[in-house]
Amino acid sequence: MNVATMRRLAAALFVAxxxxxxxxxxALAADTQANAPRNGSRSHAADGTMVVxxxxxxxxxxxxxxxxxWIKNRFYHYEAGVWLASNAMAGPWEITPERYVPEAALGxxxxxxxxxxxxxxxxxxxxxEPRLKSYKVAGKxxxxxxxxxxxxxxxxxxxxxxxxxxxxxxxxxxxxxxxLKKAVPPPDDGQSVTLPSGEKAVYDAKSRVFSLEDKPDVxxxxxxxxxxQDDKWQASSTTSSGFEEIEPNKVPGPVxxxxxxxxxxxxxxxxxxxxxxxxxKAAVQKREKDTSRPRRRQQNQKRREKGSGKDDxxxxxxxxx
Numbered sequence: 001m002n003v004a005t006m007r008r009l010a011a012a013l014f015v016a017x018x019x020x021x022x023x024x025x026x027a028l029a030a031d032t033q034a035n036a037p038r039n040g041s042r043s044h045a046a047d048g049t050m051v052v053x054x055x056x057x058x059x060x061x062x063x064x065x066x067x068x069x070w071i072k073n074r075f076y077h078y079e080a081g082v083w084l085a086s087n088a089m090a091g092p093w094e095i096t097p098e099r100y101v102p103e104a105a106l107g108x109x110x111x112x113x114x115x116x117x118x119x120x121x122x123x124x125x126x127x128x129e130p131r132l133k134s135y136k137v138a139g140k141x142x143x144x145x146x147x148x149x150x151x152x153x154x155x156x157x158x159x160x161x162x163x164x165x166x167x168x169x170x171x172x173x174x175x176x177x178x179x180l181k182k183a184v185p186p187p188d189d190g191q192s193v194t195l196p197s198g199e200k201a202v203y204d205a206k207s208r209v210f211s212l213e214d215k216p217d218v219x220x221x222x223x224x225x226x227x228x229q230d231d232k233w234q235a236s237s238t239t240s241s242g243f244e245e246i247e248p249n250k251v252p253g254p255v256x257x258x259x260x261x262x263x264x265x266x267x268x269x270x271x272x273x274x275x276x277x278x279x280x281k282a283a284v285q286k287r288e289k290d291t292s293r294p295r296r297r298q299q300n301q302k303r304r305e306k307g308s309g310k311d312d313x314x315x316x317x318x319x320x321x
Contacts, residue, residue, distance in 0.1 A: 045070045047088040059104045062089065069105045076105050080118035081128055082135070082145070093121045095162075097148040120145075124164055132179045137164050146177045153180075156187025156203060157210070159196065160223075168196040169237065172223035195220075197239055207258035212239070216262065219255050226255050 039055025051060035051070045062068040067078040077084040085096040116128040126135035135145035142153040152159045160171035189205035201210035210220035218227045225236045234243035
């Protein structure tokens with residue numbers, strides 16, 4: 001094939017491609033619908049579970065388990081307002097937030113308005129409280145479930161976890177559901193709470209900040225721990241993990257207020273009691289200086305007398321001499 005022939009073929013191909021009529025979105029949708037499974041047709045999930053195609057909602061359902069759907073190789077189960085997800089029908093199942101549930105399944109159910117009871121993967125019962133718009137976990141004092149996150153109220157402090165049995169960490173007010181936040185009053189001034197680590201923290205109502213009893217320089221506010229060392233602020237999610245330096249503008253206002261009120265920021269290297277030691281040392285130095293002044297005056301007087309020729313150690317001359 002010579003060069004001229006190749007050019008003619010390329011030109012013909014160019015004309016054929018760009019002269020073709022564009023495909024409309026309706027035609028694409030019709031083609032997709034034509035290739036979709038037939039309503040009521042059967043198939044099998046990745047784990048072998050038999051599923052049936054729902055042509056109205058365009059997803060597969062598991063006929064052997066109520067309100068269970070197979071979408072994009074993953075099972076979703078609706079349990080009285082709580083969504084569970086798993087890669088296999090046999091589990092393990094885990095509670096999943098609504099934002100991760102496909103719209104095809106999520107749109108089938110309206111938000112709960114009355115009481116309901118859901119069985120969690122752990123076997124515990126969760127009772128929906130319409131007033132709180134959250135679930136109260138049966139047998140777990142002060143433990144609530146909201147959108148796949150467990151919250152626990154412990155003597156004035158909110159904690160959070162992805163399991164009803166913990167481990168727990170202090171919760172931020174920014175993620176705490178508003179109905180739960182309004183359901184309980186703030187702690188009293190001076191009220192002591194026990195953190196999940198076993199450490200005790202005391203609440204200051206004026207600044208709305210907790211301070212650790214054994215570490216008064218460590219402050220807890222809105223689920224985060226703060227401390228100031230060498231005039232530099234540090235933060236951490238737990239007291240056991242390492243603190244990392246943060247910019248001053250990242251420190252919340254209540255933490256600054258509490259720091260100024262307690263005076264922790266003026267302590268060098270955050271050593272407890274150091275200002276008092278400085279004061280005691282200065283007082284000792286002042287006393288030593290005051291007691292040394294009379295001795296110096298006596299020594300100066302003797303030097304002056306010696307320089308003038310006076311010697312008190314010899315007896316005065318007699319008239320017979």
